[in-house]
Amino acid sequence: MIQLIDQFKHKERSQSDWLRQQKWFVKARQEAKQRVDSERKLDDDILAAAIETTTATSDQIKLFNTKLDTYHEASTAALIENQALLDDIAKRMLAVENRLAPHWEHANIMDDGRRVFLNAERSQAYDEWGSEVSDDEYAYDNFAADHRPVDSFLDALKERGSLKAEQENVLDARHRIHEFEELTDAAREEASKEGVTQERLDELSADLEDFMPEEVAQHMPDYKPPADALNLTSEFAKPASPLVEPFVNTAINASEFTQ
Incomplete structure (x- = not known):
């Protein structure tokens, strides 16, 4: 057991x-x-x-700088075109000013300095840019009984206002182009520093592509119009023709636009 x-x-x-x-x-x-x-x-x-942390090779840096050269050329072309647009707006603005010159002396002056006119019915006032001015902004009773009515030259005032808005848009575009040029110069400077990596070059390249204004992109060799622009009618679907060539032979100095 x-x-x-x-x-x-x-x-x-x-x-x-x-x-x-x-x-x-x-x-x-x-x-x-x-x-x-x-x-x-x-x-x-x-x-x-x-x-x-792999340092970029001399060939990689050279390739990057070649891309920056292309950006610079596109920016210069965009600035030349931009200046041509500003010149055209100034020309049209001068024509409108000449049409309005006889009427300025008959305007009332608002507190903010705008010239203002009243229509024949004395029911609505307009400022010098063609914008409506309410009775709360400026009392219609301030207009003299023999005030020159705005009806005959209201279209010119509105055209003047449209030209001003167009000019502001072109100047905004000019500012964006200059900002892109500054980024391009900064990227070139960073690429010249010792020890720059290929990864950093790729980051700089991506940043520049993201920030590139449409006005510059239109002058890039591989530019393709946005998809929505291709869906417009044939009258408007044509890509905007760059204004560079007609003005290349003028006395415009591209260096003036990069300062």
Whole structure:
């Protein structure tokens, strides 16, 4: 009987040792897998860091500067076109001013300095840019009984206002082009620094493409009109013809527009 009990105890110890061994093997496999995963991640991190810190080659920097040269040429063309638009607006504005010149002396003057006129029915007033002026802004009773009514030259006032808005839009575009030029110059300067990486060159290139104004993009060799512009009627679907060529032979000096 005692011998039988000893046999059972020995069997139980053997099973317990086997279970402990199995748990140890499972744990050992898990730890080994974790070490392998950690080593792989470390290798990946080292490789990524090495790629990030790889200094750009002279050929890569040269290629980047060539792209900047293209940006500069497109910006210069955009500024020449911009100046042509401003000149055209100024010419049209002068013509309108000449038409309005006989009427300025008959205007009333608002507190903010705007010249203002009343219509023949004395029901509505307009300022010098063709915008309506309410009775709350300027009392219609202030107009003399023989005030020259605005009806005959109201269209000229509205055209003057449209030209002013057009001029402001062109000047805003000019400002955007100059900002893009400044970014291009800053990118060129950074690319010339020792140790610049290819990754940084790629970042600069992406930033410039994102910031590039439409006025500059139109002069890029690979320019494609926006999709919505292609869906317009044939009358308006034609890409806007750059105004550069008709003005190339004029005395315009491109350096004036980059200052």
